[in-house]
Amino acid sequence: MKLKLRIWRQKNAADKGRMVTYEVDDISEDASFLEMLDVLNERLAVEGEEPVAFDHDCREGICGMCSLVINGQPHGPERNTTTCQLHMRKFKDGETIDIEPWRAKAFPVVKDLVVDRGAFDKIIEAGGYISASTGTAPDAHATPVPKADADKAFVAAECIGCGACVAACPNGSAALFMSAKISHLGLLPQGQPERDDRVVNMVRTHDDLDFGGCTNTGECTVACPKGIPLEFIGRMNKDWLSASGK
């Protein structure tokens, strides 16, 4: 495949940045999106140019590091798929592809397509944990969990913390991410002791970090590579209202 790429290049946090056009040729349809960028970077390195910086780690859709806005869509055009699991066969030969970093005040650009998602760590530090010491793996029947709750907690636990929800949200809100963490812990018995403090402190930290407020537009769940449902945001709202009323 032959492609025209328009990529956001930005030297460092202080640089203004701009879109730069590159052409790549001979890209296999079976290549992943990141492999396609690897091909470009090898060529740039040979030509003595600075390779395009982008985040990645596992390249198998589980770590949450990859983060590209492709033609305006976080993680590209395929539903429930991370950038690293996206393949070039989803694009047309000769197509122009725009590649940009996540855009949010809370996720400042470090370089090119790499953003600092430390804001998510701060939200987790504010309550995304349990304080009970877990020790070694307990007997499976030591703490009974209703099947329906366990299943739901599992769905919430699928969140890989990639930040696509923030990138997609017209308000720049991290409600989906936060609600996944709050629901994941709040549905299980071990998460109950901190349940009220967790939601109040996480939401406050989220707001202090200059994320926007959720207005139920639903863009986040469409962009989310793990299909985290909006239902969890409703759950978070309920938990927050009940905790704030106490």
Add this chain to the structure above:
Amino acid sequence: MAIASIPSLYRSTVGKKAIMAVTGVLMVLWLIGHMVGNLKIFFGLEEFNGYAAWLRTLGAPALHEGWFLWVMRFGLLAAVVLHFSTAAELTVRAKRARPVKYQHRAKVNGSYAARTMRWGGVIILLFIVWHILDLTVGTVNPHGVHGEAYQNVVAGFAPDRWYITLFYVLAVVSLGFHLRHGLVSAVQTLGLKNPRQDKALNVIATGFAALITVGFLIVPISVTLGVVD
């Protein structure tokens, strides 16, 4: 919800939305009553003006004439101010949260109703101001006589003032869209949404929004078409 925690509501993005939802629902309840009252115009001048006069006596003899109306007006004003100010603050926050825009903006997935909540809301606000000057205070109404609600409506939407009717149509359709998203959104905001009832909720919201739109528009349109005179 303890009274003491209302300021904390106002400080949080989740709480601001809860304020919007509660004030929105209060306005919706009031709208239902307002719509039903309007429809009485089809039963003639006497019944309509009699109804308008009776509204003043609500709460009597415990309350002096008109007091109840004033309590309601202040309540509604508070609801509009709270609803609008929280909407404005969330809008400012949203702009601040994304200082650098995307070069390539994909078309959004959200519904038309969801995308027009802010501008639709502004149209509704302008409409509310005009509407009060027109049919409550009477300053911009060609008849504008207190106690003659029927004649005011007939004069306000007279056939040669079709452009006024057109503005009402635009505003009320905006309100319909606003409520289509708003009702579902409020249920989610208050944490009362059950995903298994999503379909039913959507049907109810669409039906209710359509009912409100038609129920409000039928009066000015009937006057402009000469059905009511």
